[in-house]
Amino acid sequence: MSTIQRAVDVGVFIPVGNNGWIASTNAPKVPGSYEHNLQVTLLAERLGFDFVLSMAKWRGYGGPSKHWDVTLESLTTMAGLAQATKTIDIWGTVHMMIFPPAIVAKMVATLDQISGGRVGLNLVSGSNPHDLGQLGLWKPLDHAGRYELADEWIRVVKRLWSEDRVDHKGTFFELNDCMSNPKPSKRPTIICAGASDRGFQFTIDNCDASFFTASDDDASIARGKRAKELAVRAGKPDFKSYGLFMVVPGRTDAEAQARLDRFDAGVDREALATQTAEYSSDVSAKQNFAAQFFIDQGARVSSVLGGTLTGSAESLARRMARTIVEGELDGVTLIVPDFIEDLRFMAEEVFPRMEELGVSTKLGKSLETA
Numbered sequence: 001m002s003t004i005q006r007a008v009d010v011g012v013f014i015p016v017g018n019n020g021w022i023a024s025t026n027a028p029k030v031p032g033s034y035e036h037n038l039q040v041t042l043l044a045e046r047l048g049f050d051f052v053l054s055m056a057k058w059r060g061y062g063g064p065s066k067h068w069d070v071t072l073e074s075l076t077t078m079a080g081l082a083q084a085t086k087t088i089d090i091w092g093t094v095h096m097m098i099f100p101p102a103i104v105a106k107m108v109a110t111l112d113q114i115s116g117g118r119v120g121l122n123l124v125s126g127s128n129p130h131d132l133g134q135l136g137l138w139k140p141l142d143h144a145g146r147y148e149l150a151d152e153w154i155r156v157v158k159r160l161w162s163e164d165r166v167d168h169k170g171t172f173f174e175l176n177d178c179m180s181n182p183k184p185s186k187r188p189t190i191i192c193a194g195a196s197d198r199g200f201q202f203t204i205d206n207c208d209a210s211f212f213t214a215s216d217d218d219a220s221i222a223r224g225k226r227a228k229e230l231a232v233r234a235g236k237p238d239f240k241s242y243g244l245f246m247v248v249p250g251r252t253d254a255e256a257q258a259r260l261d262r263f264d265a266g267v268d269r270e271a272l273a274t275q276t277a278e279y280s281s282d283v284s285a286k287q288n289f290a291a292q293f294f295i296d297q298g299a300r301v302s303s304v305l306g307g308t309l310t311g312s313a314e315s316l317a318r319r320m321a322r323t324i325v326e327g328e329l330d331g332v333t334l335i336v337p338d339f340i341e342d343l344r345f346m347a348e349e350v351f352p353r354m355e356e357l358g359v360s361t362k363l364g365k366s367l368e369t370a
Ligand SMILES: Cc1cc2nc3c(=O)[nH]c(=O)nc-3n(C[C@H](O)[C@H](O)[C@H](O)COP(=O)(O)O)c2cc1C
Pocket: 054, 055, 056, 057, 093, 122, 123, 124, 125, 126, 127, 128, 192, 193, 194, 195, 196, 197, 198, 199, 200, 211, 212, 213, 244, 287, 288, 289, 290, 291, 333
């Protein structure tokens, strides 16, 4: 039994898109509705999860499963969830290319009041030319240009959160004696999932935490450790790293695998092909980590994200704990197939088993009766 405990935050990547993260006609019923996300968030809070995160996504991928053809807008969803909850952190997402910084500065200051200081912001520099292009808002910048915009964007937002009046004439934005009140009660948590070297540099320079897709492999462990090393080198020892784990749990390993097999039997090849094509159409597809991830995924033809873990409570606890401990992670973001039953299983059966593997969380300790 390990004596050193690694205390980690655990959050839920809530399913604001229909089908959740399973591109299959056999996906569990996940409607992508506000009502469902409210139920998931209230359950997550009762179970002791630390945060919920919602993605920003504008265009679905169609196909027989109509994958992500229904998606809620992130920040307005988070406003509702902030009002409905008391303790759980509420983190929303914006694409910096489409929302002017002064608008988001005020939206987040408002969310800070609604949530009583529980708001956080996930910054996205990219996406793909179809997702934002259908809105007429995709800027024809390459990967490096998008991060230049991102650097300027977050600098402006931080100034608006702390200064009375802001004058700014930059490459992308202009503010004229801009007054933005109220100020947030404290600087909201800022996170980013930029995974390329440039995206990672932006995250270390400007954010509190890095989010990346994780599995039980050496690459995930190396990524976690590298985040810590770079942060220390940048003089930010408090910088955090969070692994995004997609899991398919079962009572036994075989049962979990059978669930995944069933999802895969209905895999929506058409939706995946559209996703791959849309990300491939980025002029910077080679630099864009998300594009590479989806192109690889399209080649594998699986209904779930690459690196998805299947297993019993024992197996999932062991496999996730290894990455968390060896990769020095500070947190976990979870994706599950069924955001009610599976979330409960993870909180009650999986995370408590990690205690003896050196990972402590708040899960399994609350008196959940509902
Ligand atoms: C946990 C997590 C959340 C993400 N959320 C979004 C999102 O809401 N919208 C989006 O367009 N991209 C999202 N992404 C993609 C990343 O923001 C980022 O663009 C991608 O990892 C590519 O990295 P790069 O910009 O460094 O190439 C997410 C990725 C991860 C791992």
